[in-house]
Amino acid sequence: MNGPHDMGGMHNMGQIPIEENEPVFHSEWEAKVFAMSFATFVNYFPVDETRHASELMPPGQYLSSRYYERWLYALELLIIKHNLVTEAEIEERIAQLSQAQSSSDQR
Amino acid sequence: MISHDPRPGTDIALRVKAIESLLIEKGIVDPAVLDTIIDAYEYRVGPHNGARIVARAWIDSDFRQRLLLDGTEAIAELGLTGFSSEHMVVVENTADVHNLIVCTLCSCYPWAILGLPPTWYKSFAYRSRAAMEPRAVLQEFGLEIAASVEVRVWDSNADLRYLVLPERPQGTEAMTEAALAKLVTRNAMIGTAKILPPDSPIEPIVEDAAP
Numbered sequence: 627m628n629g630p631h632d633m634g635g636m637h638n639m640g641q642i643p644i645e646e647n648e649p650v651f652h653s654e655w656e657a658k659v660f661a662m663s664f665a666t667f668v669n670y671f672p673v674d675e676t677r678h679a680s681e682l683m684p685p686g687q688y689l690s691s692r693y694y695e696r697w698l699y700a701l702e703l704l705i706i707k708h709n710l711v712t713e714a715e716i717e718e719r720i721a722q723l724s725q726a727q728s729s730s731d732q733r
Numbered sequence: 734m735i736s737h738d739p740r741p742g743t744d745i746a747l748r749v750k751a752i753e754s755l756l757i758e759k760g761i762v763d764p765a766v767l768d769t770i771i772d773a774y775e776y777r778v779g780p781h782n783g784a785r786i787v788a789r790a791w792i793d794s795d796f797r798q799r800l801l802l803d804g805t806e807a808i809a810e811l812g813l814t815g816f817s818s819e820h821m822v823v824v825e826n827t828a829d830v831h832n833l834i835v836c837t838l839c840s841c842y843p844w845a846i847l848g849l850p851p852t853w854y855k856s857f858a859y860r861s862r863a864a865m866e867p868r869a870v871l872q873e874f875g876l877e878i879a880a881s882v883e884v885r886v887w888d889s890n891a892d893l894r895y896l897v898l899p900e901r902p903q904g905t906e907a908m909t910e911a912a913l914a915k916l917v918t919r920n921a922m923i924g925t926a927k928i929l930p931p932d933s934p935i936e937p938i939v940e941d942a943a944p
Contacts, residue, residue, distance in 0.1 A: 631838050631839060632837070633838070633857060633860040633861045634835075634837030634838075634860065634861065634863075634864050634865070634888065635864065635865050636857070636861035639856075639857040639858040639860075639861040639862060640857075641873060642853050642856060642858045642859050642862075642870060642873045642874070643852060643853050643858065644873065644874065645851070645852055645853070648852060649775075650774055650775045650848065650849055651775070652852075653746070654746070655746040655749040657771045657775075658750075658753055658767065658771075659749055660770070660771070660774070660849075661762075661766075661767040661768075661770040661771050662749075662752065662753060662756060662762055662767065664770050665762045665763075665766055665767060665770060666756075666761065666762065670761070673817075674891060677839065677891060680839070689857070693840070693852070693855045695745065698745070698748070698749065698752075705752070705756070710761050711752070711755050711756065711759070711761075715755055716748075716752060716755065719751035719752075719754060719755055720747055720748055720751040722751075723750055723751055723754075727747070
């Protein structure tokens with residue numbers, strides 16, 4: 627596949643972002659995306675499919691995303707493709723959680 | 734794990750929570766298993782595994798030869814074969830050759846041996862530049878490679894992962910395998926650092942130098 631992921635030799639990507647003593651995960655959602663991906667690619671689809679799925683991300687999005695955002699993109703694509711969860715269920719659950727969060731914020 | 738940053742991450746954190754709650758509800762993932770996976774990669778799997786391989790190679794030249802000939806087999810001898818490190822090639826740094834590992838396509842890395850890769854390894858900057866201008870990249874890590882030393886860059890892929898066998902530093906002849914392993918850093922096993930000689934006398938030697 628010839629996509630933005632084929633990065634060797636690309637120009638203008640800047641300095642290497644070296645972070646001293648960095649944590650394994652930078653937030654809870656990163657850890658959860660990793661763990662859910664790991665748990666599903668062990669049991670429901672091969673890891674190679676996950677890799678391929680992340681390469682299907684549209685180039686503009688790929689180049690502006692963070693690492694675990696690309697993992698999330700692949701996870702979502704594959705759980706929907708393999709009929710584990712529907713897109714509508716995800717959107718509905720986000721709306722529910724977001725409403726619950728804003729009502730608890732107001733309290 | 735660090736506390737979440739409420740602003741930039743909010744939407745994505747909510748999205749992840751939604752997916753997590755659905756997968757748990759449907760019995761597709763088990764929350765205890767998710768915690769076990771996170772715990773394993775935060776605390777149990779990491780560069781200390783790779784350091785054991787390097788230290789063994791430094792003290793046991795037969796092992797070193799087997800390791801360079803067939804990394805997969807030699808690593809299996811130490812019981813360190815694991816997920817995402819099934820096929821391994823070990824490349825040796827010498828006075829004439831410096832090796833550097835990258836994954837230009839994404840982030841292939843020997844998880845069972847080094848843990849999950851650092852952010853810089855997964856960055857667009859490192860992926861795009863490591864093969865094109867390795868010496869400039871190494872300078873950003875504070876590593877100057879003499880012009881007389883050949884730099885070899887290895888591009889990892891889904892099926893094959895690399896490990897650098899760094900040079901054993903001077904002044905470590907009397908050190909035990911376990912003490913040697915403590916000197917070995919993650920970056921040295923990727924090729925973005927060298928291993929520095931220990932700056933203090935080695936543990937078993939009685940301190941008799943003090944005036």
